[in-house]
Amino acid sequence: xxxxxxxxxxxxxxxxxxxxxxxxxxxxxxxxxxxxxxxxxxxxxxxxxxxxxxxxxxxxxxxxxxxxxxxxxxxxxxxxxxxxxxxxxxxxxxxxxxxxxxxxxxxxxxxxxxxxxxxxxxxxxxxxxxxxxxxxxxxxxxxxxxxxxxxxxxxxxxxxxxxxxxxxxxxxxxxxxxxxxxxxxxxxxxxxxxxxxxxxxxxxxxxxxxxxxxxxxxxxxxxxxxxxxxxxxxxxxxxxxxxxxxxxxxxxxxxxxxxxxxxxxxxxxxxxxxxxxxxxxxxxx
Numbered sequence: 235x236x237x238x239x240x241x242x243x244x245x246x247x248x249x250x251x252x253x254x255x256x257x258x259x260x261x262x263x264x265x266x267x268x269x270x271x272x273x274x275x276x277x278x279x280x281x282x283x284x285x286x287x288x289x290x291x292x293x294x295x296x297x298x299x300x301x302x303x304x305x306x307x308x309x310x311x312x313x314x315x316x317x318x319x320x321x322x323x324x325x326x327x328x329x330x331x332x333x334x335x336x337x338x339x340x341x342x343x344x345x346x347x348x349x350x351x352x353x354x355x356x357x358x359x360x361x362x363x364x365x366x367x368x369x370x371x372x373x374x375x376x377x378x379x380x381x382x383x384x385x386x387x388x389x390x391x392x393x394x395x396x397x398x399x400x401x402x403x404x405x406x407x408x409x410x411x412x413x414x415x416x417x418x419x420x421x422x423x424x425x426x427x428x429x430x431x432x433x434x435x436x437x438x439x440x441x442x443x444x445x446x447x448x449x450x451x452x453x454x455x456x457x458x459x460x461x462x463x464x465x466x467x468x469x470x471x472x473x474x475x476x477x478x479x480x481x482x483x484x485x486x487x488x489x490x491x492x493x494x495x496x497x498x499x500x501x502x503x504x505x506x507x508x509x510x511x512x513x514x515x516x517x518x519x
Contacts, residue, residue, distance in 0.1 A: 291325070313325070375428075376421050398430055399433065411442060
């Protein structure tokens, strides 16, 4: 059991979403562009196009964190909360353009996008221009038992136990509002356990208030946990503190602010934590 500076206790157990309730809500409300209590907007990329973030992410990102097509066999990237996949595909193209050598990013970089909205994943699959390099799955990444099975199956194709890079962009607020403080911390811990590098974008507190007002305007009342949240204020700082103090990660770079005044933070797993993981891997000798 750990305690954050906000006084919120969290356990090492993984948080299980109320998947049945969530799935039915997604299906029932997915046809209304403004009704997205879990952030699953059906028109998300019309008001926040991929370029808003890609202008901040260097094309050399993979090289900057130690990977290249000349020295790395396969790079695995996870995009959590991928919506309809527009950003996932744009990111793939963005990273591919840097690889001008004889071996391009195609066949070297492998992206997996996941989202809890099955309808959005279907759209992503139908419009995927790179099916050999990009995959999409319907998945709630914070559901430990289910996600470990699916993500493990994907990683096993590349002989890996974790992703090289994980992106979680504008997802944390929706988990926090719908499931509370502990769920937010468990999500961050879960993300850290999945990857060597994490690119994270948290929503500022003003977005929480806007989301709550929007939900009330639609006549749906408040988010269940909004008024009782103890973790509030500087959400970047809260996320950074938890990842550093409790997850063995360190902040290595911030990529400025998006058009919505949000910072993209790049974390990497400390060398001691990587060593622990490697020591637990079965020997191939």
